[in-house]
Amino acid sequence: MWAAHLLPALILCSLSFQGPSYVGAHSTQFTCEADGKFPDNENPQLYFICTNGVVSEGHCESGESFDFNPQQCAPYGSKGECVDQPEGALIPHDDDHRFYKCSHQVAYQITCVANLVFNPAVNVCDWDKELHPEYNVCEGMPNCLIPDNADPTRYYRCTDGHRISLACPSGKSFDPTNKTCVDLNYDICTDEAEGDMVPHTDENRFYKCSHGVGYQITCWEPLVFKYGRCNWASAEELPTVVYLGPCHGQEDGALVANSADPKAYFLCFNGTSQSQTCLSGSSFDTNSQSCVAFGTSCVDKADGTFLPHATNPTKFYICDHNIGYEKSCPRGLVFNPAKSVCDWPSAG
Template structure:
């Protein structure tokens, strides 16, 4: 049985926690009741405290910076965070364009960008995800690839000749293969799977239980361990 002093101390701690929680909520720090903690994201805050948009997206999520620490926040209801005024507004009044998931699930590039971030749609709701390392989300194959071979990038390569040097640039217009529905049974509704051929440059992409045979960009092959198109030397047994 707890002593009166222990009971009083527990009550005091509970009150202090509720006060701190109320201060955080009033400051704009909603408590995640499912994860039971305040969600902290890796984000470089500007010198001034305040609310900031997540780069290159238009959703109901945003960052709250306090003492150079960034916290991911959510707007109430269906409102979105407007990067022009840095406040939550009704979706129809936002200066940015809200991304609409083409399907209930899948991975999609962020329109107008060619970078590390992309959308992951779950039950029709877009979530911002990041590729590992310095890789780029390729809008053609729908996976992360080395930035040098991404179809949307403008990487320059130099080819020496007997007289001069020729510079070739990859096109910024998607020119990759068109996915085709193939006879493959998806283990799950969404995901990426190997073809079964060692060191293959193709892989299966499952979306809404439909299987699509995809081809990695030139000079890369499928790496099932990291679920990205990668250089052969980075895939065990393919170097």
């Protein structure tokens, strides 16, 4: 099987013109290099719209992020996919053409390009030709060049939804990011296993080994090849992620808080989770296992402020955006406002 492309590679077809620079309200500088929609790497809810070299800013609705392959906003994961997962973890989606990337325990959807599928074993979008019958990879694509995922020495030219199969000159393969034919490396993969990825002397590139030959792939700017994948230059190595879900080990009927949304929780049954939402004006309290009304004492309070409950010493509020989310202390403890913790009654 050929064709593992690291996540950002081959997301969009590139055109040739250079556009103006732009600095948005969130201080992200962006330069148009093609018409289309492009993600803002600082904020997953924002994106840039380039039209004839002119750039404007788009914003997804609350609860959505920009999925840069279909170039549209997509809902966050709703099954607790990123609960207790490390920052940057990649989690399989119910649709194998998609996956989630975790940030602050929120699951942001990303779709693989050109009908590739997400391979969680190596965290890449991949395609096994034997599992996927021939189809028109150019259907619905803009005019551009895309790789032939069955043969790294070939590529397609997409024109008005039609495809033309082309081949690189002898001794060269198609780099799916740069959209050019580049030299094969016949030496670097001599002692490597099939499918291994080997660093290039340029940190933005790597070689994928197939039949003892190294095929060059360039990471999508500004990523570099690090820890066996295209990654942020500042990224730390992530542990192997085994996604168990929020209801793993929970009894049937258990309720588990959704850390991405205080108004939501999960109902567990046979180890699977079903997303539930409290009624308007209430949030989920883990210890009482129930939805409770918002508090009104958080107006003009800083986010993260802890406030005592007006009538019940075993409860307290956490402030977020002027809303007080009611929480209960574990059995036998009371809220200590001096320390902003649940404490033994005698400690007050």
